[in-house]
Structure formats: C-alpha cells, structure tokens
Amino acid sequence: MLSPQIRALVKATAPVLKTHGVALTRHFYARMFEHNPELKHIFNQGHQAGGQQQHALAGAVTAYAEHIDDPSVLMPVVTRIVHKHVSLGIRPEHYAIVGKHLLASIREVLGEAATDELVDAWAAAYGQLADLLIAEEARLYAESAGKPGGWTGWRAFRVVGKQPESAEITSFYLAPADGGAVPAYQPGQYVSVRVYVPELGLMQPRQYSLSDAPGQDRLRISVKREAAGAQTPAGRVSNALHDRLEEGGVLDVAPPQGDFHLKQDGDAPVVLLSGGVGLTPMVSMLNHLVKTNDARQIRFVHGCRNRSVHAMKDHVNRIAAERGNVQKAVFYEEIAHDDQPGRDYDHAGRVDLHAIRDNAIVPGADYYLCGPAPFMQAQRAALLELGVAADRIHAEAFGTGGAPA
Numbered sequence: 001m002l003s004p005q006i007r008a009l010v011k012a013t014a015p016v017l018k019t020h021g022v023a024l025t026r027h028f029y030a031r032m033f034e035h036n037p038e039l040k041h042i043f044n045q046g047h048q049a050g051g052q053q054q055h056a057l058a059g060a061v062t063a064y065a066e067h068i069d070d071p072s073v074l075m076p077v078v079t080r081i082v083h084k085h086v087s088l089g090i091r092p093e094h095y096a097i098v099g100k101h102l103l104a105s106i107r108e109v110l111g112e113a114a115t116d117e118l119v120d121a122w123a124a125a126y127g128q129l130a131d132l133l134i135a136e137e138a139r140l141y142a143e144s145a146g147k148p149g150g151w152t153g154w155r156a157f158r159v160v161g162k163q164p165e166s167a168e169i170t171s172f173y174l175a176p177a178d179g180g181a182v183p184a185y186q187p188g189q190y191v192s193v194r195v196y197v198p199e200l201g202l203m204q205p206r207q208y209s210l211s212d213a214p215g216q217d218r219l220r221i222s223v224k225r226e227a228a229g230a231q232t233p234a235g236r237v238s239n240a241l242h243d244r245l246e247e248g249g250v251l252d253v254a255p256p257q258g259d260f261h262l263k264q265d266g267d268a269p270v271v272l273l274s275g276g277v278g279l280t281p282m283v284s285m286l287n288h289l290v291k292t293n294d295a296r297q298i299r300f301v302h303g304c305r306n307r308s309v310h311a312m313k314d315h316v317n318r319i320a321a322e323r324g325n326v327q328k329a330v331f332y333e334e335i336a337h338d339d340q341p342g343r344d345y346d347h348a349g350r351v352d353l354h355a356i357r358d359n360a361i362v363p364g365a366d367y368y369l370c371g372p373a374p375f376m377q378a379q380r381a382a383l384l385e386l387g388v389a390a391d392r393i394h395a396e397a398f399g400t401g402g403a404p405a
Contacts, residue, residue, distance in 0.1 A: 005121075006121040009117065009118055009121035010065050010125045011066065011069065013065050016110065017058065018062055020109065021058030021059070022054055022055055023109055024061075024105055024106065024109045025053075025061070025105075026051075026054045027105045028057075028105040029057075031105055035101065039094070039097070040200075041202055041203045041204070042094075044206065045200055046235065046236065060077070060081075065125075068125060071128075078133065078136070080259055081133065082140060083258050084257070085137055086137050086140045086141060086257050087190070087192040088192055088254070089152075089154065089254065090137065092134045095130040099123070099126050099127070102122075102126060103123055106119055107119060144183070144255040147184060148181055148184075151255055154194065154254055155253055156178065156250050156252060157174035157219070158174070158248065158249070159172055159173065159174060159247050159248060160174070160175045161173030161218075161247060162246060166310055168227075168277070168309050168311075169222050169277055169309070170242055171211065171221070171223075172220065172245065173218050173220050174218055174219045174251060175217060177250055181217075182216065182219060184215065185210060185214045185256035186264075187261055187284040187285040187289075188209070188262050188281040189210055189257060189258035189260070189261050190207045191219065191257070192205045192207050193205065193208060193252060193253050195251065195252075197237065199236060203252075204237050206238070208221040208222070208223055209222075209258075209280040209281040209284065209370075210280075211281070211283050213284060213287035213288040214284075219253070219256075222277070222280045222283075222312075223241050223242065225239055226238045226239070258396070260368075260394060260396035261281075261285075262285045262289075263366055263394075267295075267296050268364050268366050269298070269363075269365035270289065270296060270297070271362060271365045272299065272300050273369045274301070274370050274371050275302070275303045275371025275375035276309070276371055276372060276375075277371075278370035279311060279312065281370050282368065283316070286300060286319065290326075295325060298325055298326045299326075299327050299359060299360055299365075300326065300329070301351060301353075302316075302328070302331070303350055303351035304333070305332070305333050306336065307336060307339055307345070310345075316328055316330075328346065329359060330344075330347070331345065331349060331351045332344070332347075333348075333349060333350060335348055351378075352382075353382040354382060357386055361387070365388075366392055366394060367388060368395075369394070369395040370395070370396045376395055380393055
C-alpha cells in the first residue's frame with residue numbers, strides 16, 4: 001500500500017500532467033527507443049508517428065494520478081491493457097526498462113518541479129501499478145498456455161486461404177504450421193500478428209479481430225487495407241498483408257486475447273452494431289450463435305460507405321434469410337443506381353438507431369458496438385437516449401485502446 005504522503009504527491013501532479021502529459025510521453029518514448037531500440041519491435045510505430053500512442057499513454061498516466069486513492073476505478077482500463085500486453089508479449093523484465101525511462105523523463109521534462117521526493121513517490125506508484133499488471137498478465141499467460149492447443153509468445157501459422165471480402169477487406173485463413181491444434185477463444189476476441197516491414201527495418205505487430213466462430217481447425221482474420229489519408233500514411237502492415245502474404249505463406253501469431261466478447265452465460269437478446277471493418281468481431285459472434293443453434297433474438301446492424309466496401313454481405317443475408325431469430329439492417333451512405341434494397345442495403349445514410357428503434361431496440365438485450373471512434377460515440381449516445389442501460393452496452397474501438405486494424 002502506498003502511504004498517504006506518496007498518494008498526495010502523485011495526485012498533486014495530475015494538473016501538470018493534463019498540461020504537459022503529451023510532452024512527457026513523447027520524450028519518454030524517444031528516450032526509451034534511443035536507449036533500448038529492441039523495443040521498437042513491440043510498439044506500433046505507426047501510432048508512434050501519428051502521436052496516438054503518446055496521447056493514449058498521457059491519458060493513462062494522468063488518470064492513474066487522479067485516481068491514485070482508489071485505483072480500482074481504473075480496473076476496466078487495466079483489464080484492457082493487460083490483454084493488449086499479453087497479445088504483444090510484454091514480460092516482467094520490460095517493466096524495469098519502462099520504469100527507468102519514465103522516471104528519467106519526469107526529471108528531464110518537469111525540471112526543478114521534479115524534486116527527489118516527487119520522483120521517489122512516482123517510483124513507488126509505478127512499482128505498485130507494475131506489480132498489478134505483471135500479476136494479471138501472468139494469469140493470462142498461464143491461461144493461454146494451459147488451453148488445449150494453447151501457447152504464449154509467437155507461433156507460426158500458415159495461410160491456408162485468402163479471400164477478398166470487399167474492395168478494402170481481405171480474409172486470411174490461418175492454420176498452425178506445426179500441425180497442432182487451435183485453442184478455444186471467445187467470439188469477439190482478437191489476435192496479434194507481426195510482419196517484417198522493410199521500410200522500418202523492424203518486425204511490427206498489429207491486432208486483428210477474429211472474424212469467424214471458434215471451435216475450428218484454423219483462425220480467420222479479415223484485414224482492411226489502410227490507404228493513405230490527407231494526414232496519415234498508408235498502413236504498412238495491412239498493405240504488406242494484402243500485397244505480400246499469399247496462400248502457403250507463414251505469419252507469426254499470438255494467442256487470442258481481448259475482454260470484448262460475446263456473453264454466453266444467459267439468454268438475453270443480442271444486438272450487433274458495427275461500422276466499416278468493425279463488423280469483423282460481430283460476424284464472429286453471429287457465426288458462433290448460428291453454429292450453436294442459439295435461439296435468442298439477434299439483430300445485426302451495419303453501416304458502410306457503399307456496396308464496394310460492404311464485406312460479407314451475402315453471408316449475412318443468407319443467415320438472415322434462413323434464421324427466423326436473426327434480423328439485419330444495413331445502412332449505405334452512398335447509393336448506386338443499381339443497388340437493391342434488401343439485397344445490398346436496407347436504409348440510406350448513416351446508422352440511425354432512432355429510425356429503426358422498433359427492430360433494433362430489444363428489451364433486455366445486450367448491445368455490442370465496434371467501429372471507428374465517431375461511430376462508437378454516436379451509437380452509444382443513441383442507445384442511452386433510447387433508454388438502454390449503460391451496463392448493457394459493450395464496446396470495442398479499433399485503435400490504441402482496442403484492437404486496431
């Protein structure tokens with residue numbers, strides 16, 4: 001337990017961190033990669049270049065300072081971080097390296113304000129947090145290794161199928177190269193994969209949702225090719241997978257992880273809400289419900305730009321046609337002259353839960369959301385406005401805090 005004096009010192013830095021947190025974390029990462037360049041292989045360098053990781057860490061450090069009196073408030077965030085760390089192979093020895101550079105960065109960025117007393121307080125606070133994360137990660141590592149077909153770290157998987165799903169999304173079917181079994185996982189979870197990126201001279205990891213039901217002899221990920229934007233470069237890993245990974249190729253894969261998954265301990269109706277490539281964990285959930293002949297009411301609500309980027313359309317249409325307990329609602333932002341309602345889309349515009357409330361809002365349902373941050377924020381707000389309890393809304397965002405594509 002931290003002493004009241006240590007907690008007070010750490011908590012007092014929260015206002016400073018709100019102002020200078022990003023400068024601190026930017027300095028921290030630069031310092032750590034200079035002294036320990038081997039860690040570049042673990043961290044997403046795209047998020048480093050874009051600043052997402054620095055902002056995410058600054059927010060986490062500030063939140064820890066604010067809630068140092070009761071860190072249990074942060075357990076949902078801690079749980080998500082632990083799953084992410086295990087998917088990337090973070091080990092106890094990494095915490096000593098991170099701690100050394102974090103404390104040094106506090107001194108170097110805050111200057112005279114970083115007294116010995118303050119740095120010592122942060123050292124104790126960091127040690128407490130590291131012990132918590134290490135213990136939770138050890139539990140997940142043991143759980144992953146103890147499953148039939150389970151493992152920890154990286155395992156070679158062979159591409160046994162490659163299937164375009166839309167103009168942007170391609171599915172990769174992956175089987176263990178060692179001929180062993182595939183472990184069970186929860187519908188909605190993700191895996192980390194890593195590839196060599198010649199432009200960086202580094203192995204780079206990324207997380208992709210598993211897009212099919214568990215209980216098979218292979219895994220499936222469905223990857224969106226990330227094109228260059230006005231302010232962002234093209235996704236190096238997603239483009240490498242699309243352009244260079246063919247059937248017969250081998251890919252490093254980490255065990256399934258993630259705290260966003262289908263609840264299977266009840267009979268509550270299920271509403272699956274997705275935007276763009278966010279449909280991948282939703283299809284995993286849908287396929288599992290169908291495979292297990294689950295009789296509960298299921299709603300599949302999806303939004304995308306147009307028909308060319310609408311992945312897995314025929315698959316979902318077939319399930320909705322064959323299963324009386326499954327209803328779908330697809331929104332297109334752009335309608336082509338030959339698009340057919342019911343076949344291609346059901347509604348024009350962006351996903352509007354108010355417009356389909358009679359079908360999408362089901363009493364006692366659990367609601368699962370996945371997609372870009374603005375989509376997630378809009379749908380969560382709409383659900384709350386429509387009377388859905390907050391504890392019935394389960395969300396996964398692709399990005400530094402979730403399962404980025």
